[in-house]
Amino acid sequence: MSSGTDFSRRNRRTATTAFVVVAGMVGLTFAFVPLYTLICQVTGLGGTPQVAERNETDVSTQEITVRFDANVDRSLPWDFAPNEASVTINLGAEYLTSYRSTNLSDEAVTGISTFNVTPLKAAQYFTKIECFCFTEQTLEPGQSVDMPVTFYIDPAILEDELANEVQTITLSYTFYRTLDDIPDEEPEIISEADQVITTAQVGSF
Amino acid sequence: MSTTATHAHDDDHNHAPKGISRWLNSTNHKDIGTMYLVFSVVAALVGGGLSLLIRIELGEPGIQVFDVIGEMMGSEAKQFYNVTVTAHALLMVFFVVMPALIGGFGNWFVPMMIGAPDMAFPRMNNISFWLMPPALILLILSGVMGQGAGTGWTLYPPLSGLAGQPDMSVDFAILSLHLAGASSILGATNFITTILNMRAPGMTMHKAPLFVWATLITAVLLLLAMPVLAGALTMLLTDRNFGTAFFDPRGGGDPLLWQHLFWFFGHPEVYIMILPAFGIVSHIVSTFSRKPVFGYLGMAYAMASIGIVGFVVWAHHMYTVGMGVNYRAYFVAVTMAIAVPTGIKIFSWIATMWGGSISFKTPMMWAIGFIFLFTVGGVTGVVLANAGMDIAMHDTYYVVAHFHYVLSLGAIFAIFAGFYYWFDKMTGKVYPEWAGQLHFWTTFIGVNVLFFPQHFLGLAGMPRRYIDYPDIFAEWNMVSTWGAYLTMTSTVFFLIVTLIVMIAGRKSVANPWGDGATTLEWTVASPAPFHTFEDTPDFTGGNPAAHPAE
Numbered sequence: 001m002s003s004g005t006d007f008s009r010r011n012r013r014t015a016t017t018a019f020v021v022v023a024g025m026v027g028l029t030f031a032f033v034p035l036y037t038l039i040c041q042v043t044g045l046g047g048t049p050q051v052a053e054r055n056e057t058d059v060s061t062q063e064i065t066v067r068f069d070a071n072v073d074r075s076l077p078w079d080f081a082p083n084e085a086s087v088t089i090n091l092g093a094e095y096l097t098s099y100r101s102t103n104l105s106d107e108a109v110t111g112i113s114t115f116n117v118t119p120l121k122a123a124q125y126f127t128k129i130e131c132f133c134f135t136e137q138t139l140e141p142g143q144s145v146d147m148p149v150t151f152y153i154d155p156a157i158l159e160d161e162l163a164n165e166v167q168t169i170t171l172s173y174t175f176y177r178t179l180d181d182i183p184d185e186e187p188e189i190i191s192e193a194d195q196v197i198t199t200a201q202v203g204s205f
Numbered sequence: 206m207s208t209t210a211t212h213a214h215d216d217d218h219n220h221a222p223k224g225i226s227r228w229l230n231s232t233n234h235k236d237i238g239t240m241y242l243v244f245s246v247v248a249a250l251v252g253g254g255l256s257l258l259i260r261i262e263l264g265e266p267g268i269q270v271f272d273v274i275g276e277m278m279g280s281e282a283k284q285f286y287n288v289t290v291t292a293h294a295l296l297m298v299f300f301v302v303m304p305a306l307i308g309g310f311g312n313w314f315v316p317m318m319i320g321a322p323d324m325a326f327p328r329m330n331n332i333s334f335w336l337m338p339p340a341l342i343l344l345i346l347s348g349v350m351g352q353g354a355g356t357g358w359t360l361y362p363p364l365s366g367l368a369g370q371p372d373m374s375v376d377f378a379i380l381s382l383h384l385a386g387a388s389s390i391l392g393a394t395n396f397i398t399t400i401l402n403m404r405a406p407g408m409t410m411h412k413a414p415l416f417v418w419a420t421l422i423t424a425v426l427l428l429l430a431m432p433v434l435a436g437a438l439t440m441l442l443t444d445r446n447f448g449t450a451f452f453d454p455r456g457g458g459d460p461l462l463w464q465h466l467f468w469f470f471g472h473p474e475v476y477i478m479i480l481p482a483f484g485i486v487s488h489i490v491s492t493f494s495r496k497p498v499f500g501y502l503g504m505a506y507a508m509a510s511i512g513i514v515g516f517v518v519w520a521h522h523m524y525t526v527g528m529g530v531n532y533r534a535y536f537v538a539v540t541m542a543i544a545v546p547t548g549i550k551i552f553s554w555i556a557t558m559w560g561g562s563i564s565f566k567t568p569m570m571w572a573i574g575f576i577f578l579f580t581v582g583g584v585t586g587v588v589l590a591n592a593g594m595d596i597a598m599h600d601t602y603y604v605v606a607h608f609h610y611v612l613s614l615g616a617i618f619a620i621f622a623g624f625y626y627w628f629d630k631m632t633g634k635v636y637p638e639w640a641g642q643l644h645f646w647t648t649f650i651g652v653n654v655l656f657f658p659q660h661f662l663g664l665a666g667m668p669r670r671y672i673d674y675p676d677i678f679a680e681w682n683m684v685s686t687w688g689a690y691l692t693m694t695s696t697v698f699f700l701i702v703t704l705i706v707m708i709a710g711r712k713s714v715a716n717p718w719g720d721g722a723t724t725l726e727w728t729v730a731s732p733a734p735f736h737t738f739e740d741t742p743d744f745t746g747g748n749p750a751a752h753p754a755e
């Protein structure tokens with residue numbers, strides 16, 4: 001049998017290993033934050049579209065419809081809408097569209113948008129070259145601007161047996177006021193009154 | 206063999222410190238185990254009281270209880286209903302089930318089962334326990350300060366963020382979980398060290414009792430999962446207080462990141478709550494069938510594989526977030542795969558009973574009750590594992606029924622089973638059999654009346670986490686509330702009988718269960734002396750606690 005001091009040294013070694021594991025897991029948790037964004041970008045997880053410098057694909061004869069959707073968070077005093085509801089283009093063809101934003105308030109306001117495409121499985125073929133969503137946007141009081149998006153759909157989608165049945169892709173944006181720009185007032189409380197359920201809603205489950 | 210010598214030796218050294226410092230400064234694994242059990246009972250009374258409020262409210266359509274309570278608490282009825290649901294869940298998970306199974310029974314019996322005199326780090330053990338009362342106080346503060354934390358136990362942003370709940374109540378909840386998490390991590394380190402290094406000579410891992418295996422695997426899960434919760438909670442705390450935006454899209458964050466981190470912790474957490482229960486049930490089934498556990502190694506490795514696979518199934522809680530079909534297919538497949546080792550355990554328990562000379566004593570009744578109820582919950586789990594089904598069932602009462610069958614019936618039945626199994630050993634008193642049986646049957650009927658109708662409500666589309674519902678759901682909700690009343694009555698009966706028995710019970714013997722009880726704790730007197738196994742028992746020639754075959 002091991003002697004007393006041997007024993008406590010072994011115990012201390014085991015405990016140290018355990019604490020190293022704990023520290024490692026905390027580290028991994030924080031490392032996961034940038035990794036998560038990266039994973040979404042690379043794999044199209046959650047409908048994250050791809051980004052490319054330029055379009056190097058060949059234009060196909062196959063057509064696809066792209067619909068444009070716009071949402072505004074209530075913290076942002078803007079009008080925000082696509083300039084065209086949808087477009088039908090050839091796979092591989094580059095297309096330029098735009099969204100129109102108007103600042104309805106009497107102060108300069110900075111917004112930032114999140115985006116995704118549905119069906120989610122089409123995201124890895126939806127490639128943006130230029131987009132207003134890559135950076136923050138500031139609008140002066142009352143100012144209106146057209147915000148461009150340039151994109152193409154990779155014809156490789158035809159070779160993906162799970163995604164080649166897709167006929168229509170929806171590109172969606174939600175604009176928020178940036179956190180830094182939000183005035184320092186008491187944040188609003190999400191109303192509990194939204195919670196009333198009706199029989200009609202339940203019936204649709 | 207040294208068991209008789211150990212007895213004599215133990216009795217000589219059975220002088221426990223006196224007064225309050227015996228508990229405040231305790232480094233004794235049995236005293237700390239006792240404190241954990243008492244703590245768990247206290248938290249269970251609060252958490253159980255809250256659940257009763259919920260059931261009274263839901264007993265009929267309309268708002269009848271929380272308008273009054275909400276006003277008393279300076280909050281609004283619907284908000285305070287959510288606060289109550291949140292506090293109930295957090296209490297039961299972190300302050301009842303975990304302290305009872307891990308801190309309570311783990312501290313009491315893991316050292317004894319492996320023939321060790323105490324835990325590896327007795328002072329750290331003391332800290333682990335004493336972190337819990339402040340954590341509990343913080344949790345209670347989170348319910349009563351300001352609006353109260355009405356976020357659900359899952360604390361999803363944006364509801365848990367500044368936009369959802371701006372006052373400090375959520376911060377209290379976060380800090381409470383931080384403390385409870387730190388306590389768990391220290392406890393887990395202690396168990397791992399104790400089990401790996403301090404087993405009696407000759408007791409290889411492949412000879413260690415299954416409760417020891419279960420505690421070891423639970424501790425490893427805690428070590429891997431708790432830091433992820435701690436990290437995510439820290440991010441939420443800085444999002445709320447220091448202007449970061451981990452979960453806020455307005456600053457470039459993503460609220461879904463929280464769900465991934467939370468469930469990466471959350472799914473292993475549900476196994477943290479059930480693996481020790483598996484261990485306890487294995488011992489009891491074997492003891493009262495007077496047979497060794499069927500497929501011992503299979504049982505041990507089934508627990509290990511449940512633990513490992515449990516880390517890669519988390520997104521089955523997130524099927525509705527908008528997940529690609531390939532990811533859903535993956536998570537369906539791995540989630541269903543967990544049912545295989547779980548099935549191995551169920552069948553091995555049945556095989557242990559098969560052909561055994563079974564005595565249906567109180568602990569055995571609770572263990573069999575556990576197996577039945579856990580199987581029901583497992584089956585609904587496999588139903589929910591199907592992404593297609595889950596799109597319809599997610600956040601309905603079907604899910605509530607599922608996790609109450611595995612948790613509040615599964616884990617809690619195992620806690621009662623362990624309580625009755627080890628009652629003699631911990632208190633030195635005999636629990637009257639009729640009282641245990643009556644408690645079992647009333648609880649068994651009560652919880653089934655309480656939770657089984659919730660499957661129907663869920664299938665009919667009743668969503669969870671609302672204070673009110675349309676009239677079509679009234680009947681089954683009323684039945685469910687009756688079940689809660691029966692369960693509560695049964696619990697009050699249990700508490701009263703237990704108090705009487707502890708004061709005036711008959712004296713018990715070292716091994717009240719006979720030949721089937723073959724672990725080391727049954728070789729020492731009841732109640733277990735303050736110090737046990739200061740002379741290490743020897744396993745090299747076989748199990749010294751085993752009884753010769755008749």
Ligand code: HEM
Pocket residue numbers: 359475476478479521522540541543544547582583584585586587589590591595598599600604607608611612615616
């Ligand atoms: C056969 C094994 C199991 C399977 C396949 C399974 C599957 C699932 C699935 C798919 C959900 C998500 C339902 C939804 O939110 O829509 C779920 C929820 C849940 N399960 Fe299980 N489960 C199993 C065993 C367990 C066990 C053993 C426990 C705990 C002891 C447990 C506790 C829970 C809890 C607490 C939730 C709800 C979490 C929440 O949303 O608040 N499950 N389970």
Ligand SMILES: [Cu+2]
Pocket residue numbers: 471472475518519521522
């Ligand atoms: Cu899960």
